[in-house]
Amino acid sequence: MAQETSGRLADRVCVITGAASGIGRATAERFLREGAHVIAADVDAERLATLGGVIPVVGDVSREEDARRMIDTAVERFGRLDVLVANAGVIPLLSVTEAEPSDFDRVMAVDGRGMFLTCKYAIEAMLVSGGGAIVCTSSISGVAGQARQAVYGPAKFVASGLTKHLAVEWAEHGIRVNAVAPGTIETERVAAARIEPGGPEYLTEVVRAHPMRRFGTPRRSPPPSSSSPPTTPPSSPAPSSRSTAATWPTDTGRALAARRARVPRRWSEARRPARHGPAHGRARAGRGSSLPVGAAAGEGRGREARAQQDARAAAAAPR
Numbered sequence: 001m002a003q004e005t006s007g008r009l010a011d012r013v014c015v016i017t018g019a020a021s022g023i024g025r026a027t028a029e030r031f032l033r034e035g036a037h038v039i040a041a042d043v044d045a046e047r048l049a050t051l052g053g054v055i056p057v058v059g060d061v062s063r064e065e066d067a068r069r070m071i072d073t074a075v076e077r078f079g080r081l082d083v084l085v086a087n088a089g090v091i092p093l094l095s096v097t098e099a100e101p102s103d104f105d106r107v108m109a110v111d112g113r114g115m116f117l118t119c120k121y122a123i124e125a126m127l128v129s130g131g132g133a134i135v136c137t138s139s140i141s142g143v144a145g146q147a148r149q150a151v152y153g154p155a156k157f158v159a160s161g162l163t164k165h166l167a168v169e170w171a172e173h174g175i176r177v178n179a180v181a182p183g184t185i186e187t188e189r190v191a192a193a194r195i196e197p198g199g200p201e202y203l204t205e206v207v208r209a210h211p212m213r214r215f216g217t218p219r220r221s222p223p224p225s226s227s228s229p230p231t232t233p234p235s236s237p238a239p240s241s242r243s244t245a246a247t248w249p250t251d252t253g254r255a256l257a258a259r260r261a262r263v264p265r266r267w268s269e270a271r272r273p274a275r276h277g278p279a280h281g282r283a284r285a286g287r288g289s290s291l292p293v294g295a296a297a298g299e300g301r302g303r304e305a306r307a308q309q310d311a312r313a314a315a316a317a318p319r
């Protein structure tokens with residue numbers, strides 16, 4: 001099926017970091033279809049070489065000289081930089097007890113310092129040309145707590161935080177800074193977790209925490225009119241050109257969903273008559289659900305069965 005394009009990024013000069021794979025690669029491919037000039041930066045030279053149509057820059061975002069070169073390439077080739085997508089990152093899924101201090105340092109160097117450096121040099125360039133837009137790839141882990149994210153999650157809070165501070169500081173100069181906060185996206189990194197010890201159980205738990213009960217995929221996104229408002233250039237007439245300092249969730253509802261409590265059936269049955277009375281409870285719960293009234297209102301047997309399945313799976317999952 002032909003993919004819809006808007007041409008909204010026609011002739012925009014865009015740097016995308018972490019562009020060799022996953023979300024960054026899908027973004028680069030999309031930007032190319034939208035008519036952008038794409039400078040694709042990544043530490044992985046081999047994979048980057050397989051991405052056609054871009055100007056590749058091999059480098060490590062955590063190194064000053066490399067980060068500067070990524071931005072300078074845009075200015076040298078096109079005379080300006082319009083958009084930075086600060087996306088490069090590493091994603092170790094470790095609990096605090098499993099992690100070494102060096103794991104934390106590594107994530108902070110790439111996801112934290114790397115984002116700081118590329119944003120810094122991008123803003124310096126945008127100040128010369130009169131404005132631009134930056135999108136930082138944060139995460140659900142940069143707006144909420146999750147298990148096994150003690151190493152990775154704090155660096156994503158850096159992304160969300162840097163976004164807000166830079167947006168406020170540079171708004172008057174025509175530079176907008178927004179973040180996207182994906183839930184779990186089925187990239188190769190996530191696929192790899194499926195064969196790591198405890199990975200399948202962990203991913204099963206994570207997908208349950210997404211109200212739409214599915215992960216995203218890097219390429220499965222609606223057209224830019226709705227999907228990429230943060231990248232809308234400052235001169236665009238689109239309403240999103242007013243957007244700055246925002247963290248846009250692309251998480252199938254995960255961030256705002258309170259994790260569904262697993263309520264044992266016997267526990268709820270014992271309490272319901274005392275709190276609500278049997279008739280009241282059954283009427284509100286509908287279709288004979290035995291979940292507590294508040295949790296089951298408007299829900300049916302399917303939900304109840306899933307809750308029981310979840311409780312069994314949770315009991316079996318490694319802690």
Ligand SMILES: NC(=O)c1ccc[n+]([C@@H]2O[C@H](COP(=O)([O-])OP(=O)(O)OC[C@H]3O[C@@H](n4cnc5c(N)ncnc54)[C@H](O)[C@@H]3O)[C@@H](O)[C@H]2O)c1
Nearest residue numbers: 018020021022023042043044060061088089139184185187
């Ligand atoms: N996959 C998810 O579920 C998910 C969810 C939320 C946020 N994110 C974020 O999205 C971004 C991309 O993740 P992804 O899932 O596409 O991962 P990925 O591993 O597929 O892609 C990351 C890319 O960054 C590159 N990279 C790593 N270290 C680098 C460095 N020092 N300098 C330059 N490039 C470097 C890698 O070579 C790779 O090409 C990350 O910032 C990640 O935190 C991912």
